[in-house]
Amino acid sequence: MRPLIAGVSAAGLVAALTxxxxxxxxxxxxxxxxxxxPAGAPGxxxxxxxxxxxxxxxxxxxxxxxxxxxxEQARVTGDPAYYPKADDVLRRSLREAPGNDGALAGLGAxxxxxxxxxxxLRHADRALAANPYGQRAAxxxxxALVELGRYDQAxxxxxRADSVRPGVPVFTRLAYVRExxxxxxxxxxxxxxxxxxxxxxxxxAYIAAQLGELAWNDGDLGRAGRExxxxxxxxxGHLPALDGRARVRAARGDVAGALADRAETVRRLxxxxxxxxxxELLESAGRRDEAERQYxxxxxxxxxxxxxxxxxxxxxxxxxxxxxxxxxxxxxxxxEYERRCPGPGVRQCSVHAADALAxxxxxxxxxxxxxxxxxxxxxxxxxxxxxxxxxGVIEKAAGKRTAARRDLAAALRLNPRFSPLWAPRAxxxxxxxxxxx
Amino acid sequence: xxxxxxxxxxxxxxxxxxxxxxxSASAGLAPRPGTASSHREAPLISGQPxxxxxxxxxFVSPDRPDTTTLIANFLPFQDPAGGPNFxxxxxxxxxxxxxxxxxxxxxxLTYRFRFHDRLKNANTFLYNTGPxxxxxxxxxxxxxxxDLTLIRRVDGxxxxxxxxxxxxxxxxxxxxxASMPDYAGLRAQAVRAAGNGVxxxxxxxxxxxxxxxxxxxxxxxxNLKEVGNDTLRGYNVNTIAVQVPTRHLVKGNDPxxxxxxxxxxxxxxxxxxxxxxxxxxxxxxxxxxxxxxxAFNASTPWQDARFAGFVTDPELPKLIEKIYKxxxxxxxxxxxxxAFLTGVPGLNKPARVRPAELLRLNTAIxxxxxxxxxxxxxxxxxxxxxxxxxxxxxxxxxxxxVEGELLGTKNDLGDAVNANDVGFGKAFPxxxxxxxxxxxxxxxxxxxxxxxxxxxxxxxxxxxxxxxxVEDAPDGDGGPLSALPVAALSAAGGFALAGGLLWWRRRxxxxxxxxx
Numbered sequence: 001m002r003p004l005i006a007g008v009s010a011a012g013l014v015a016a017l018t019x020x021x022x023x024x025x026x027x028x029x030x031x032x033x034x035x036x037x038p039a040g041a042p043g044x045x046x047x048x049x050x051x052x053x054x055x056x057x058x059x060x061x062x063x064x065x066x067x068x069x070x071x072e073q074a075r076v077t078g079d080p081a082y083y084p085k086a087d088d089v090l091r092r093s094l095r096e097a098p099g100n101d102g103a104l105a106g107l108g109a110x111x112x113x114x115x116x117x118x119x120x121l122r123h124a125d126r127a128l129a130a131n132p133y134g135q136r137a138a139x140x141x142x143x144a145l146v147e148l149g150r151y152d153q154a155x156x157x158x159x160r161a162d163s164v165r166p167g168v169p170v171f172t173r174l175a176y177v178r179e180x181x182x183x184x185x186x187x188x189x190x191x192x193x194x195x196x197x198x199x200x201x202x203x204x205a206y207i208a209a210q211l212g213e214l215a216w217n218d219g220d221l222g223r224a225g226r227e228x229x230x231x232x233x234x235x236x237g238h239l240p241a242l243d244g245r246a247r248v249r250a251a252r253g254d255v256a257g258a259l260a261d262r263a264e265t266v267r268r269l270x271x272x273x274x275x276x277x278x279x280e281l282l283e284s285a286g287r288r289d290e291a292e293r294q295y296x297x298x299x300x301x302x303x304x305x306x307x308x309x310x311x312x313x314x315x316x317x318x319x320x321x322x323x324x325x326x327x328x329x330x331x332x333x334x335x336e337y338e339r340r341c342p343g344p345g346v347r348q349c350s351v352h353a354a355d356a357l358a359x360x361x362x363x364x365x366x367x368x369x370x371x372x373x374x375x376x377x378x379x380x381x382x383x384x385x386x387x388x389x390x391x392g393v394i395e396k397a398a399g400k401r402t403a404a405r406r407d408l409a410a411a412l413r414l415n416p417r418f419s420p421l422w423a424p425r426a427x428x429x430x431x432x433x434x435x436x437x
Numbered sequence: 438x439x440x441x442x443x444x445x446x447x448x449x450x451x452x453x454x455x456x457x458x459x460x461s462a463s464a465g466l467a468p469r470p471g472t473a474s475s476h477r478e479a480p481l482i483s484g485q486p487x488x489x490x491x492x493x494x495x496f497v498s499p500d501r502p503d504t505t506t507l508i509a510n511f512l513p514f515q516d517p518a519g520g521p522n523f524x525x526x527x528x529x530x531x532x533x534x535x536x537x538x539x540x541x542x543x544x545x546l547t548y549r550f551r552f553h554d555r556l557k558n559a560n561t562f563l564y565n566t567g568p569x570x571x572x573x574x575x576x577x578x579x580x581x582x583x584d585l586t587l588i589r590r591v592d593g594x595x596x597x598x599x600x601x602x603x604x605x606x607x608x609x610x611x612x613x614x615a616s617m618p619d620y621a622g623l624r625a626q627a628v629r630a631a632g633n634g635v636x637x638x639x640x641x642x643x644x645x646x647x648x649x650x651x652x653x654x655x656x657x658x659x660n661l662k663e664v665g666n667d668t669l670r671g672y673n674v675n676t677i678a679v680q681v682p683t684r685h686l687v688k689g690n691d692p693x694x695x696x697x698x699x700x701x702x703x704x705x706x707x708x709x710x711x712x713x714x715x716x717x718x719x720x721x722x723x724x725x726x727x728x729x730x731x732a733f734n735a736s737t738p739w740q741d742a743r744f745a746g747f748v749t750d751p752e753l754p755k756l757i758e759k760i761y762k763x764x765x766x767x768x769x770x771x772x773x774x775x776a777f778l779t780g781v782p783g784l785n786k787p788a789r790v791r792p793a794e795l796l797r798l799n800t801a802i803x804x805x806x807x808x809x810x811x812x813x814x815x816x817x818x819x820x821x822x823x824x825x826x827x828x829x830x831x832x833x834x835x836x837x838x839v840e841g842e843l844l845g846t847k848n849d850l851g852d853a854v855n856a857n858d859v860g861f862g863k864a865f866p867x868x869x870x871x872x873x874x875x876x877x878x879x880x881x882x883x884x885x886x887x888x889x890x891x892x893x894x895x896x897x898x899x900x901x902x903x904x905x906x907v908e909d910a911p912d913g914d915g916g917p918l919s920a921l922p923v924a925a926l927s928a929a930g931g932f933a934l935a936g937g938l939l940w941w942r943r944r945x946x947x948x949x950x951x952x953x
Binding site for chain 2: 071112115159166172173174176198200201206
């Protein structure tokens with residue numbers, strides 16, 4: 001555990017904890033141990049690998065496998081304490097076998113998990129130079145390119161990985177690149193392929209939740225609900241599915257059910273996005289005071305992040321833009337944009353970073369500037385009602401009434417209930433403009 | 438002692454809990470970069486063992502010597518009680534048994550298995566809904582069938598494709614006694630006579646490989662203390678097997694065939710990519726370095742020249758020399774080239790051969806009544822590296838070969854696991870019955886030989902260095918293999934011939950070391 005951050009007053013921390021009545025960090029019990037070896041194999045899972053490495057401390061691939069298992073464990077549990085551990089054992093692996101591709105791929109995965117996407121790309125490239133057939137390194141490379149907004153390269157990397165080492169890790173990435181490019185049918189097809197070849201519960205849950213996401217983005221509540229339920233059936237408590245089910249329940253008017261899911265999500269992983277969505281649901285249900293408490297926790301998170309010297313994140317930027325300090329939001333969004341958009345001369349840019357920056361500029365009243373980024377966020381064809389809504393609102397504020405009318409209508413057409421708080425506001429804004437064109 | 442420490446221990450525990458609480462709070466709230474996830478984090482580690490090819494066997498069928506049996510295993514480490522799992526073959530894969538019968542390293546025949554799933558009752562996720570008495574029992578909820586095709590190639594190009602079996606049933610996972618009271622009866626129904634004298638099988642089986650996987654770990658840690666534990670004891674695999682009239686497999690007058698198994702997997706673009714390849718056992722572990730394994734798995738024997746350096750200049754004996762001070766035999770290792778790439782002249786080398794990693798079987802060598810676990814090293818030329826039988830102790834054979842046994846440098850390296858934990862069958866498909874889901878894990882099956890880490894031999898601790906030894910017994914008759922042209926071997930080795938026996942000398946029979 002790293003030392004507690006300077007700059008955070010104890011009072012602030014206590015306040016954050018008190019305010020966030022739902023915020024209790026609990027590691028989900030019985031979280032699946034990551035397996036680098038086949039399930040049930042001797043030495044599979046973290047405990048098995050640790051035991052094996054106590055006996056055989058010079059086993060470089062064992063150290064690499066343990067490092068990757070730690071990164072995976074952090075993904076599943078949301079516990080960042082696994083990252084320094086992963087770092088230690090991956091470097092240990094490299095000391096035992098310099099340049100081994102397993103450890104390099106693991107360092108790439110770790111860097112990506114810590115949002116150092118340039119570092120992830122470097123490590124993945126080194127791993128692939130050592131072993132061009134490595135599936136994990138290829139997956140990390142696709143992840144890094146996606147997050148950096150280099151979607152054409154990401155697609156090329158995913159297709160290459162598919163041609164040499166097809167499998168669930170590659171299929172899920174290929175599907176995401178397709179989705180970001182607006183190729184929804186292809187994304188769905190590839191995810192169905194992944195489902196047909198998956199056997200592990202964690203894989204099956206992830207795939208179902210992604211299919212739920214595609215259906216949600218298409219406004220297909222029935223299908224989305226079925227997929228999230230399937231994910232929760234194969235892996236009870238699967239967080240992305242819980243998050244998705246909350247959205248579907250809210251969209252269907254099951255406010256109590258949605259609130260229960262949101263409270264559980266926040267209890268499990270109190271990230272700004274989850275806190276904000278919980279707050280927005282409370283706000284839409286007329287429980288403004290409780291909503292404010294969730295927003296306050298999200299804001300406290302941002303302050304601690306800043307004090308910690310940690311780069312604020314996209315979702316922090318969005319949370320601050322809507323329910324916090326606009327200046328904080330803009331700083332965070334700009335930093336994120338610079339990190340994820342490779343600079344002048346590069347055509348492509350992370351749609352998420354562009355959307356966050358557009359929205360942060362908007363809440364700071366800089367709509368003319370915001371317009372460019374909001375357009376960038378929707379340029380790939382990615383079907384996200386929220387992005388389209390942001391574009392429409394910015395267009396309206398910038399005096400572009402026709403475009404605003406078109407895009408607000410498009411957001412509601414994509415998914416008429418994309419947010420309990422924002423969908424009604426999109427409707428109101430559209431009415432204000434004279435209704436759908 | 439415990440009483441005295443109680444209060445202090447409790448205080449320590451409280452302090453620790455307090456620290457943990459604080460730590461948790463900070464972990465929960467401080468948005469370290471990784472926790473503040475805003476990108477889609479997909480699984481890094483996916484369980485995909487169905488495509489993992491573990492072992493290949495090729496031998497002249499002992500009970501039907503005019504036929505040859507080919508077996509390949511997949512999906513390792515199935516915990517029999519780990520259900521309700523469908524230990525199924527992947528339906529988006531092609532499972533191939535490839536035969537090269539003219540030595541050019543290109544497959545001339547491929548027996549291709551493709552699997553299909555069927556779930557009778559989609560409303561339950563139970564494997565079976567009642568006791569299962571036949572393969573078409575309605576209570577067997579999840580079933581697989583397979584189509585078997587024979588692909589003939591000329592110069593590597595597909596010449597013809599013939600259906601051998603369609604909708605053949607796969608023997609199910611052995612769920613347990615209550616669900617499958619007569620599993621052997623069920624499995625027997627999955628042995629099918631197909632056209633043209635071919636018999637086929639696909640289904641669950643005991644993992645026929647027996648070894649102490651830590652033998653390879655030991656090389657890292659220089660820790661000799663534990664051998665003799667069959668790591669694969671109690672685990673099942675999925676097996677495909679065919680028994681084919683030998684005359685259908687060979688070409689012309691050359692009785693030698695080269696065999697391997699490959700798995701190709703459907704890509705998102707609709708092509709197939711080869712993801713697993715296996716011929717000789719342990720080549721991945723003993724010969725191919727870590728970083729090249731994925732490339733090896735994706736490659737074809739035609740390209741094997743690029744791996745030749747790992748055979749002529751192998752890593753393993755250097756490791757052993759570093760750790761155990763056993764001098765590595767001098768290179769380049771032509772002896773290993775013969776064992777792994779070309780076949781041994783006079784034994785299993787094709788008339789014209791392109792060096793390639795294939796399991797080479799001389800189908801003209803008759804099966805023996807009492808196979809020696811050390812195969813050719815034990816004077817039994819019907820065994821590994823002439824093909825591979827289920828009982829061949831390939832770990833000991835390869836360790837000894839790598840340390841120069843083929844060059845006349847006697848050694849007794851071994852892992853002290855000399856036989857499988859379950860007896861093999863006397864008839865096709867020969868692989869042992871799978872462990873049942875009702876078995877207690879780790880419990881010895883009837884007929885299983887005792888094995889353990891504390892094995893001793895003549896009062897001496899058994900370890901890696903002596904575990905491959907065989908008991909003293911009178912020498913044989915000088916060896917049935919004395920006629921082998923060994924000059925090629927000796928040229929590379931530079932050692933004295935002793936009675937014309939060389940490494941092929943008749944080893945003493947391994948009495949008492951066989952499990953069955």
